[in-house]
Amino acid sequence: MTPLRPDLRIIADAIPAGVRALDIGCGDGALMAELRAQKQIDARGLEIDGIAIEAAMAQGLSVVQGDANHDLADYPPDAFDYAILSQTLQTTERPDRVVDELLRIAPRAFVSFPNFAHWRVRLALLWSGRMPVTRLLPVAWYETPNIHHVTVSDFRTLVEEKGIRVEDAWYLSGDKPTSDAAAAWRAEHAIFLIARA
């Protein structure tokens, strides 16, 4: 078995056992399978890509084909204890509304995203004057699914404005953790655990 992506590893370790969880943009269900095996969590998934869903369903995971932009509305309030949105926020049409939806269907949510203010991204833009293409953001501007690039500071501001609590946060530089204070520059990846105020 391939090891979990580092941000998913952090979420899998942090989430309490036995809770109800919805993994939005669950891909082939790698995190869901881990939660099932290690945390006795009967997770549900939402994914847009049919091939990925088929792979998840072949493992007996409960994944529904749908779109984080529109189909979260189908879930009743408090349907879950935790919503999980990993590396998907920056691809949504209105990330602010998606965050609202996460905390409507669950009191807590894990949100992970690539930090657009990582120093490599800043330098690339500064020196070349062109949209950065980096290890974490490997696709040119015209074909990237990341239509709403977001930085650690942007996200902190957004949740503050919305009166959302940040219960925990993890920052990754490569696969290694980096400190809170340095995150705005050094984090390639951020994972937030947010909660209703």
Add this chain to the structure above:
Amino acid sequence: MASLLHEIQHQSVTIGTPLPLDSGQVLPSVTIAYQSHGTLNADKSNAVLICHALTGDQYVASNHPATGKPGWWARMVGPGKPIDTDRFFVLCANVLGSCMGTSGPASPDTATGAPFGMNFPVITIADMVRAQAMLLDRLGIARLHAVVGGSMGGMQTLAWAAAYPERLASAVVIASAARHSAQNIAFHEVGRQAIMADPDWQDGQYYASARAPTKGLAVARMAAHITYLSEEGLTEKFGRRLQARDNKSFGFDADFQIESYLRHQGLAFTDRFDANAYLYITRAMDYFDLAEPHDGRLAGAFAKAKNVRFTLVSFDTDWLYPTAESRRIVQALHAVGAAASFVELSAPFGHDSFLLDVPALDRIMAGALGGGW
């Protein structure tokens, strides 16, 4: 033809308990023909019920006694197959109202000894499911590992989850819907009118005569068959190609390959199906609307089914029961918090895709039945 059909012996049980029907009528006793594969385990926990489609039957994985052809889902059901008969006790019963050994309009009315014909009560999908539950009671199976069905079989599967949620762990619904749409009803009405317009139909009392409404039934099948295919599939398979000729005949022979194909499909169907059964079963499908008893709220039908694991699959070329119908079911399942999986698969065969070679469906089926729970 119909008389030949009724000379076939089927494995069946006759249950003397009255079967109450949605119409308010009661069948004093019911015969249910069924086939099984695999072995029921000691605690009777490995039973999988397969529900067949409109013109299907219980010969899901064994050769058809009338046509000699392999079972209609032999590619899906068998040792080592996605519905693995080495693991599961697989059961498939001919539906109520049909013509392969289960009580239907061609069965003798115990009161008169003559075939029911149109005196057979109108039945519903829920009635079919009620009869299947009686069969399971007879076999001592309290709870099913899964109920699986495509098309009308999917409707029965949904009706199972609504009526007996505590009796199934998992429901697999393929290329189906929770209600018949106006378009669905319309196509069925064309078929029924074709049968009833055939002078050989004789108000449904053709069993004792030498004539049966085979022409009407064939036309009904031709119209329905078109709805099972996709335009893309038809174009690819037939295009505008002519049938065994170089030029148009300027007449009304089957000039085009598609005409010849449909005529063959229609005719072949009359060898294995009873016209009255076709009327009754299409009626049952048209009456199907799982939300109706719940003021149009589909979630109401699944209120007690939140512990059932649902798997739904639609096909992108299926215009008979399109993806939107499956999505509607998924929304209702979300509302009650039931575990649901859903994917639209890409396959060129239209509605019939659920019966054909779609490897993704095989993998999904194996996952739905075998998953870690």
